[in-house]
Amino acid sequence: MIETELKFLPKNDGWRSQATRHVTIKQGYFTRAEGYNVRVRIIDNKSAKLTIKSKKLASGISRYEFEYPIPLEDAETMMAEFCGGRIVEKTRHYVNFADNCWEVDEFFGANKGLVVAEIELESTDEKFEKPDWVGEDVTADNRYGNQNLADKPFREWKSK
Numbered sequence: 001m002i003e004t005e006l007k008f009l010p011k012n013d014g015w016r017s018q019a020t021r022h023v024t025i026k027q028g029y030f031t032r033a034e035g036y037n038v039r040v041r042i043i044d045n046k047s048a049k050l051t052i053k054s055k056k057l058a059s060g061i062s063r064y065e066f067e068y069p070i071p072l073e074d075a076e077t078m079m080a081e082f083c084g085g086r087i088v089e090k091t092r093h094y095v096n097f098a099d100n101c102w103e104v105d106e107f108f109g110a111n112k113g114l115v116v117a118e119i120e121l122e123s124t125d126e127k128f129e130k131p132d133w134v135g136e137d138v139t140a141d142n143r144y145g146n147q148n149l150a151d152k153p154f155r156e157w158k159s160k
Contacts, residue, residue, distance in 0.1 A: 003053070003065040004121045007139045014133030015104050015117065019093040025105075028083030029150045037147045040070070040078045048075030059124040061139055086150035098129035110153030116144055 027041040041049045047069065054064035070078075079087070089109040095102040100119055107114040117134055138144045143157065 001065055001067075002057070002062050004059070004062040004124055004126075005139075006061060006119050006121065006137065007144050008117045008119075008130075008134045009136045009138055010104065010115050010117050010133050011135035012133050015093065015095050015102070015131065018095045018097065018131070019104065020096060022091050022093045024089075024091050026079070026087065026089050027146065027150075028079040029086040029088075029147045030078075030082050031084075032147070032151070039147070040075045040083070042072065042075050042079070046072065048072045050075070050078075061121075061124055083150075086147075088146050088150050095131070097131045100128055102131065102134075107149070107154065110155055111149050112155065114149070114154040 023044050025041060025043055027039050030038040030040075035055045037053050039051050039053075041051060043049070048071065049067050050070045051065065051067045053066075056063050087109070088107070088111060090105045090107045090111070093104040093106065095104055095117075102117050102119050104115065104117045107116075116138070119128060121128065142148055143152070
């Protein structure tokens with residue numbers, strides 16, 4: 001499957017009143033590999049997934065993504081044994097706007113204070129409407145990638 005995703009920094013908290021649901025996510029990253037990453041994700045301490053993502057394709061906003069449900073106990077063991085502290089924790093808020101679902105990730109732990117809004121598109125040329133709370137496009141800034149946040153948390157950035 002190909003994932004096409006854009007990332008933005010919210011200008012304000014306007015998204016909060018529009019959120020329809022949220023989940024708590026804890027995800028750990030296996031050793032960094034050339035051209036792809038492997039992560040394990042635990043959602044609301046109830047379910048888990050193993051995900052493999054490629055590096056970005058030529059479009060710069062798309063990549064291959066393969067995701068599989070796994071037993072929660074396996075995910076907990078993988079996180080403890082294989083992730084070596086490369087952990088990202090966040091609450092994901094879902095905001096419906098103009099026929100799209102925006103995912104607003106509010107990070108905590110080592111990335112506390114960071115909020116990133118994402119939208120997944122069907123194609124690289126899909127048109128979409130931005131809510132008024134959506135600010136700067138940070139899709140091309142690799143610091144905002146979750147694996148990079150696991151390796152170099154937001155609180156360690158020199159200039160924010």
